[in-house]
Amino acid sequence: MKFTKTLAAAAAMGFALAGAATAGSHGGPVKAGFIYVGPIGDLGWTWTHDQGRLAVEAEFGDAVETSYVESVPEGADAERVMTQMARSGVDIIFTTSFGYMDPTINVAENFPDVAFEHATGYKRSENVSTYSARFYEGRHVIGLVAGAMTETNKIGYIASFPIPEVVRGINAAYLAAKSVNPDVEFKIVWVYTWFDPGKEADAANALIEQGVDVIMQHTDSPAAMTIAEEKGVFAFGQASDMSSFGPNAQLSGVLDVWGPYYVERVRAVMDGTWESTDTWHGIGDGMVGIAPFSDKIPADVQAMAQAATDALAAGTLHPFTGPINKQDGSVWLADGEIADDGTLAGLNFYVEGIDGELPN
Amino acid sequence: MDFSSLNAVAMIVLLIGAATPILLAAIGELVVEKSGVLNLGVEGMMIIGAVTGFIAATTTGSPMLGFVGGAIGGAVVSMLFAFLTQYLLSNQVATGLALTMFGLGMAALIGRNYNGIKPPRAERLDVPGLSDFPILGELLFSHDPIIYFSIVLVFAVWWFLNRSRAGLVLRACGENHDAAHSLGYNVQLIRFGAIMFGGACAGLGGAYVSLIRVPQWTEGMTAGVGWIALAIVVFASWKPWRVILGAYMFGGITILQLSLQALGISISGAYLSMTPYVVTIVVLVIMSADRKRASLNAPACLGRSFHASH
Known part of the structure; x- marks a missing residue:
């Protein structure tokens, strides 16, 4: 292949x-x-x-x-x-x-x-x-929604590769879900591919078989959304609005908005002002968007998620604010401490409460 | 570790769904290779079948017509390969690879307006009394019709190749095309037919992916299933029954590793993920360890062009 x-x-x-x-x-x-x-x-x-x-x-x-x-x-x-x-x-x-x-x-x-x-x-x-x-900001929002919406308290997560980007998303979503629903449990399946609709669909089916009623994904195709729609469980759009694949299943989604950044960088080349930079934009800068909330989400949950979105945009809320322990129980962030970007960029461990071993 | 929540029956149902596209494509390719042709374009024919099947099903509203459309799409695109390799005597390996690339691009082009559409659902078999029977009912009598068809097809191919005169002629083309030609058989025409059969099977497998396994159309959605099917044919040492074994084993290990992860087994996902491939390689090594036997199984004229010069 x-x-x-x-x-x-x-x-x-x-x-x-x-x-x-x-x-x-x-x-x-x-x-x-x-x-x-x-x-x-x-x-x-x-x-x-x-x-x-x-x-x-x-x-x-x-x-x-x-x-x-x-x-x-x-x-x-x-x-x-x-x-x-x-x-x-x-x-x-x-x-x-x-x-x-x-x-x-x-x-x-x-x-x-x-x-x-x-x-x-x-x-x-x-x-x-x-x-x-800063997709983890978006993951925080959908994590809140997922935690509030699950009835089995089992949330499925289809993960691609164990890289910091994906691990960050899992941790952010888990912490958010846990904050609104202490009984929540994450079931994580690593599929080791960014794009394989067949395998993503199989993973979704396997998760639903284990009693999962809300699915998140960090893979690229709408396959899981299609399966969620078919099986009558909830899911979130990934990168783009996938509601056409799951009109009943999609609760919301994390949207990637690259246009403004690309325009800015190409303009810099035109002007001769381009130089090496490190950009990490979130909801506030408009690089991360939140797909419209489904009407299946109760009004109070929508209001909570919207409030979190606004706070993230304003910079008054950070998804990784202590106290947070690592999976092994050791302290990662003390009370009120906020994770610095360097740590987040290289994040390679689960937070406390997530079951399973993080593959290397 | 608690395995009690692992529902074996549900897993087998998933396994069959994952294995069927591989099975369909592999049994078609087996017939092609038995006739002496190596068509590496399985992936391309599958993706064409996936998109044409999807279009046929959504425009007519009938999933069955969708499968027919997938098979026709696969067969039509395979004719391109057949014409190039049989009449223009182009290199089979290069043409097959080109067919895959062509198929992927072509499918993306004709599927442009079919994103985000829901295909009509194929009804599952529902035999009153039997389908509701615990465990066995779910295992044996509750699948979509294509799954039964795929098993029947394997049996039919076995019968055709080993018990019918026409099958003997087809195998003769694959073993020694000069001898078949000297007996008055039209080697090119027979191979043309075999290639079209292979294309139809691959197209059907592709349609299974886009209509049942992941009911949607996305570019490149077969994601390498065609290559697995090619490997399964070798794995099966060109024997129809072993194709079932190979396809179900590959599908089974894929589903098993996903289910074990969903269950929260603490084996590293990386190992689980590679098991289907590792097992396939190990079996291939074991089967080809005895070089004489392995070469006995492969059709002697596999991949060789035939030109009637006399």
């Missing part, structure tokens, strides 16, 4: 380059390239990044030229695709998955004149910026 994906990516690059190679990189439009981990049609993660790309096109019109390659496997293959893209005279490249971190750093070394923007990673250099959204 990996092999054909590579070929597909190579073929796609061929087409992209055929169009891009004719125009020079100076004087002409600014060229922005995007590398996606899944297909645009996943209607989740990759789709939202492509919405960001379209926002750049809408903002600058003819002054910008964008290109993208879909379904690029993380790892060595990504390096090759990035190299080809950089060679074709692209001015700024957005690499939109955690697994592109080392490839991005490696390729950026060879192309000092190209600006690189890596999503959700933590390694930067002269010409590599990182950016991510």
Whole structure:
């Protein structure tokens, strides 16, 4: 599978380059390239990044030229695709998955004149910026809703890979759910893929079989939402509003809004003011959105979730405020202490109360 | 650890759902390979079947017509492969890989307007009395019709290959196409037919994914099932019965590891996740350990182009 994906990516690059190679990189439009981990049609993660790309096109019109390659496997293959893209005279490249971190750093070394923007990673250099959204703020909100809505007190969580981003989401959702429902229990299934609708659906079924009545996911397809709708349980949209797949099942969702950031960064390249930065925006900056609350959520719960959303936006609430213990019972955050960004960026442990072992 | 909440019957029902697309695609590919053709485009034919089946089902409102549409879609796209490899004598490996890429792109294109639509639901079998029978009823009499069809299909393929004259001719094409040709059989036409059968089966498997396993259309949703099906054919050493074994084992371990995680078993998910693949590799190694026997099983002309020069 990996092999054909590579070929597909190579073929796609061929087409992209055929169009891009004719125009020079100076004087002409600014060229922005995007590398996606899944297909645009996943209607989740990759789709939202492509919405960001379209926002750049809408903002600058003819002054910008964008290109993208879909379904690029993380790892060595990504390096090759990035190299080809950089060679074709692209001015700024957005690499939109955690697994592109080392490839991005490696390729950026060879192309000092190209600006690189890596999503959700933590390694930067002269010409590599990182950016991510504080999705855990959104997870806090849907965690509150989930905790209030579950009747079996079992919440299912379909997780992709054990990286800080995903672990943060689990912890944030758990703490929020626990705060409104002390009996809540999380059942976490690791599927080791970002996008495999069949496996995501199987995981949802397996969770429902264990008595889960609210499902959260950190994978990219709407498969779990479809299964939730079919089985009559609740779920949350991931990255985009997935209510068309689960009109009865979707309670809310965490939305990714990349457009404004992409526009800002491309503008910086145009103005010649681009420099390596580290951006981590949340609900307040508009990078994280909350999908409309379903009318199945009682008014008081909606009000509570909305209040939390507003407080997060205003910066008066932080999902990781002590006292919080680690899973092993040792103290992580003392009373009133707020987790610093450095710790959050590398979060690699469950908080107290979550069952199961965090895979390495 | 408390296993009591692990519902074995529900797990088996899930397992069968996960295994059926693999089973359908693999049994089709088995016939193709028995005729001496290696079609690596299973994934591409499946995704085409997934989208055409989905479109057929949502526009007609009938899940059964959806499955027919999936099979037709898979068969039509496989004709492209058949024409290229049988009449233009293109390289089968390269053409098969191209077919996969073509299928993935084509499916994305024609499925553009079908995101977020709910397909009509295939009715499950409901035999009065039997389906409500505890455990056995749920295990044997409560599935969707395609699952029964897939088992019958395996039996039919076994019968066709081993008990019918036409099956003997097809196998002859796969074992020694020159001999089959000298006896007056049209090797290219027979292989063309086998490839179309394989395409229809793969398309049906794809439609199963988009209509039952994950009732929705999403780009690239088969996510590598076609490659598993190809591996299962080798795993089964080209024997229809073993295809069932292979597909159900792969599906079973996948479901088992997800269910164990949902149950909260403290084995690292990473190990559980890799087990289906590890077990497949181990079995492949065991089966191919005796090189003579392994090569006896593989059709002798597998992957070789045939050109009637005399």
